[in-house]
Amino acid sequence: MNLFDIQCASYRYREVQALDSVTFSIKRGERVAILGANGSGKSTILRLLDGLYFAQSGSVCFDGRVLNEESLRDEEFSFEFRRRVGFVFQNPDVQLFSPTVFDELAFGPLQMHWPKSKIIEAIDSMLDRMNLLHLKHRVPHRLSGGEKKRVALASVLMLDPEVLLLDEPTSSLDPKSQSQMIEFLQEFQGGKTVVTATHDLEIVGDIAERCIVFEDGRVAQTGTPSRILGDELLLRRTSLIHEHRHMHGFGVHKHPHLHKFHTHPHEPIGRIKPLSESPGSS
Amino acid sequence: MFRRKSSFGFLEKTIANLGEILNHADQATLTSGEKGMLQQLDPRVKVGGALVLIVGAVSTSDLWVTGAVFLFSILMIALSRLSFRLYLERTWLGVLFFTGLIALPAIFTTPGVTIFHLPLLHWPISSQGVQSAWRLLARAETAATVAMLLILTTPWTHLLKSLRFFRLPVIIVTILSMTHRYLFLLLHLTQNFLDARSSRKVGRWSPSQQRELTASILAVLLSRSLQLSEEVYLAMQSRGFTGEIHILDEFCFRKRDWLSMMILTTIAVLLIMLR
């Protein structure tokens, strides 16, 4: 059964049509990557899925119930929904507002009326699990970008949501934290639904079994990571890859920037060719 | 926290001051964690007490009452292990300056018995004028001292929750809590923005450049702040925030809270009788 059902959903900010009649669905336990260039509507669709914005036409349904102002005004439903769905924002600054990391992690459970002893216990085990114990009493707004991101994730995971919406989870992380994050997301599976918005093609294969490619607020294509990543034309059209020029020896050449291992026939050594003439390969 | 060329412009000074504010806010987090006397009282008692004292000190026409409240808060500062220097720098001098600006003209403009003429200008100073200026100043200083006592000895979230206890509407408490959270964001944003600007700039800013920069910063900040404040609220909502404040420590009334309540009630009755 579908957990999320999005039917012809549109959303418009005052001057920008961010989503234009988007239709797709997400199954329970599925791991989905939402791909798209800057401004293609990734963050906006996640906000619709989290019931923060509402579709202006069309509909977004969660577990058979439509998400709109009215349904979320129902306290019981909104309580359940907030407990079951966690959202890590693209900009961790907007998510961290408590005086200490400890308080930050306590925020969600407090809204959910957990007993005090359970909260304290859960915070310690979460900090331990995320390698954040040393930051427990720090002021969140004074952390580094990557640390903020991890604290934001930890604070959302506190409620152990069954659906996790992640907006650019690996941006601004150093390589080690990035691979930790990916490992973590792989471990996190266990029947959980994970929706990740990203334009980092490198991580897609690790974090998703299905991709939805967005282009200018529309769904351009859906498919498995290997199919999408193999479709160079699509990736180029949706600006997910760009011509990548660099030098090997003295030869300059260009090819799509795919972050994949590649080999190319090299120019004869001793000559630098003008950029435009170099033969493409990938 | 601001390291830059020796010749600070107006703008850089302003931003440096903003950075200072961030430090002050951290300071409040620190002082509220100390083991002083007021820190150990129930926040509801403190809010109630501060209210009684401020209303009492401000509404009375008897300066002795205002003075008594002031002395009482001095005692509390000492008992709560707050630093007087901090108070002088952050409260008393600031209030003196701003209230002074308002009170000063009153010295000359209030009609009454002239007691003195300003040399050269020959402006008359009336005793009534001096008195009303003095009264205004005393009230402002006292009210600020009491309010700072409350702020410096109570964690912000506790303060908000006790405001709810006094039936302040959810919407107002939400606005207060958002403002506080949001202030940090705004200050950081401002600082980053200015840092980015000055890293692209070689040499000193001329006054006209400074004006231009100020205008552009204000414009960007205004639109960014609207957008960010919305996002902060969305992020809170996403984690189940409905406006009600929940905190980890439950408030509980202990003996010392009852005792303070009694003392405060006595003070309140005295203040009413004295009027």
Ligand SMILES: Nc1ncnc2c1ncn2[C@@H]1O[C@H](COP(=O)(O)OP(=O)(O)OP(=O)(O)O)[C@@H](O)[C@H]1O
């Ligand atoms: N608060 C807003 N007000 C007005 N327009 C907005 C707002 N937020 C986003 N937009 C616009 O809506 C469109 C989609 O934005 P969205 O944030 O969903 O893109 P995105 O795919 O997440 O991009 P990125 O990869 O940069 O995060 C963009 O054109 C953007 O300019």
Ligand SMILES: [Mg+2]
């Ligand atoms: Mg985005």
